[in-house]
Amino acid sequence: MIVVKNLRYKYPKGKDYVVNGISFEIREGEIFGFLGPSGAGKSTTQKILIKLLPGFAGEIAYQGRALSSYTDEFYQDIGVSFEMPISFSKLTALENLQFFQRLYRRTVDLEPLLKRVGLWDERHKKAGEYSKGMKIRLNFVRALLNDPKFLFLDEPTNGVDPANARIMKDMILEFKQRGGTVFLTSHIMGDVDELCDRVAFIAEGRLREEGSPRDLKLKYGKRTVKVEYRENGELHTQLFPMEEIKTPPFFRLLQEKEIETLHSGETTLEEIFIKVTGVKLRD
Amino acid sequence: MTNLKTLIRGEFGRLNKYGLFKANFVVLLLWVFLAWFLEGEALLQFIPFIFLMDSVMMTILLVGATLFYEKKEHTVNSLMVTPVTENEYLLSKVITNVLNSLLTVFIISLVVYLLKGVTYTYWQVVPAVALVTVVHTLIGIRLSYGAKDFTSLLVNYMVYVFIFFLPPVFGQFGLFDRSVARFFILLPPEASGLLIGSAFAAIEPWKIVFSYVYLALLSLLLFRFVVKPQFMAYVMRETGV
Incomplete structure (x- = not known):
């Protein structure tokens, strides 16, 4: 759906390229996670993809056509949810949404959306009086009000309580099931792991790694099985290469010992993030 | 065009919700109150002054206040990822302010007619006020985007008044x-005053023609080479996704 080739970008007053020759593809109907530490070029790439930053080098095609050749029809197709709460504070939530709704040709019924994210009863409250979590949910609804084909979500569940975060994640997955495509950034690796079909890691303006969470976990993980068992009151650990789990010593251990835990050496996206980008997650 | 209508409707809605209409109305009442005490020639000199103050000073303040809120709430980020274009966004600001200034013209004209029976050449006032408001909306946007916060916007505003507004006033006192x-006509408020004043008193025709051409040209140049690039730079800075 979006193909990026050798994208490079330097801010007008900047000396170095913030995005330095990255290439990737976001396929129709997938959730693509774009991950990286602050200042890695992630935000700049997003701004370029939503046509807020002109003057880039390289090629970007949306549905087979150069992104720069699109005018308002591109914005009819996409929905963007920003990380920071953005709304006209002295307008009610409903007034905010209705104002934006009038800018689109195709729109959806707001009632089911607002009910789903738990804002329907508070729709006549001024957006400025909303809590941070409510404002984020309002951002999310605004991104969906034009029935988009493509969603750009920046930290969509950051600052949202677990119950509402679950609802929003379900809505993202349902959007995908209906054929929608999502470009997602998040520091919550649990969300990324759960939602994304593929992820790309960016650091210092360059793509460091790309693939499905499963493939990356296999690539960066250890092909081992760790067994913890108790013997004479003491805890013991034994490590088996994956190739040896069909051999008698492994089976004997399972049969004869009091097994407490059994772990594969699979790694987590968080560990891959740190390994690939060289930066620790702060939140 | 539909977007422009929606944006203008939104602008008026927000002027109301953010209390800026109320502030505008209070100033309007003050003008009406002052006009109450004036008669004849003095009133005919005061009315163009009201229109000038409204289309120059109030316009800059109103556009400054709306942009201040937009900056504070980062709402331009959301607008720029909708089908709204930069031109539509900026034009909506200009048209809203023009309509607002014309509303003042309408109310003041109605009040002075009903209270004092005073009339003037309305067909000259309307285009003059509209053009003056266009220029000063653009100047207001320029001053706002050049300001870090509301205090620095007010400082910019005062600097503008000192440099461009006061010299012609002092000039009238022979200072x-x-x-x-004679070069004061190049100052936007002076050219604006001449245009609006031409509906109330005889002014040399070349000055009227010059002021129209000058202010129209200034509007185009400001829009194309100052306001739009500055807005684009602002969007680039502010739209952190």
């Missing part, structure tokens, strides 16, 4: 030599 004063 400037004639050879200097």
Whole structure:
């Protein structure tokens, strides 16, 4: 759906390229996670993809056509949810949404959306009086009000309580099931792991790694099985290469010992993030 | 066009919700109150002053206040990822302010007619006020985007008043030599005052023509080379996704 080739970008007053020759593809109907530490070029790439930053080098095609050749029809197709709460504070939530709704040709019924994210009863409250979590949910609804084909979500569940975060994640997955495509950034690796079909890691303006969470976990993980068992009151650990789990010593251990835990050496996206980008997650 | 209508409707809605209409109305009442005490020639001199103050000073303040809120709430980020274009966004600001200034013209004209029976050449007032408001909306946007916060916007506003508004006023009191004063027509508020004043008193035709051409040209140049690039730079800075 979006193909990026050798994208490079330097801010007008900047000396170095913030995005330095990255290439990737976001396929129709997938959730693509774009991950990286602050200042890695992630935000700049997003701004370029939503046509807020002109003057880039390289090629970007949306549905087979150069992104720069699109005018308002591109914005009819996409929905963007920003990380920071953005709304006209002295307008009610409903007034905010209705104002934006009038800018689109195709729109959806707001009632089911607002009910789903738990804002329907508070729709006549001024957006400025909303809590941070409510404002984020309002951002999310605004991104969906034009029935988009493509969603750009920046930290969509950051600052949202677990119950509402679950609802929003379900809505993202349902959007995908209906054929929608999502470009997602998040520091919550649990969300990324759960939602994304593929992820790309960016650091210092360059793509460091790309693939499905499963493939990356296999690539960066250890092909081992760790067994913890108790013997004479003491805890013991034994490590088996994956190739040896069909051999008698492994089976004997399972049969004869009091097994407490059994772990594969699979790694987590968080560990891959740190390994690939060289930066620790702060939140 | 549909977007422009929606944006203008939104602008008026927000002027109301953010209390800026109320502030505008209070100033309007003050003008009406002052006009109440004036008669004849004095009133006919005061009315163009009201229109000038409204289309120059109030316009800059109103556009400054709306942009201040937009900056504070980062709402331009959301607008720029909708089908709204930069031109539509900026034009909506200009048209809203023009309509607002014309509303003042309508109310003041109605009040002075009903209370004092005073009339003037309305067909000259309307285009003059509209053009003056266009220029000063653009100047207001320029001053706002050049300001870090509301205080620095007010400082910019005062600097503008000192440099562009006060010299012609002092000129009327003979504080400037004639050879200097004749160039005051190049100052936007002076050209604006001439245009609006032409509906109330005889003004040399070349000055009227010059002021129209000058202010129209200034609007185009400001829009194309100052306001739009500055807005684009602002969007680039502010739209952190």
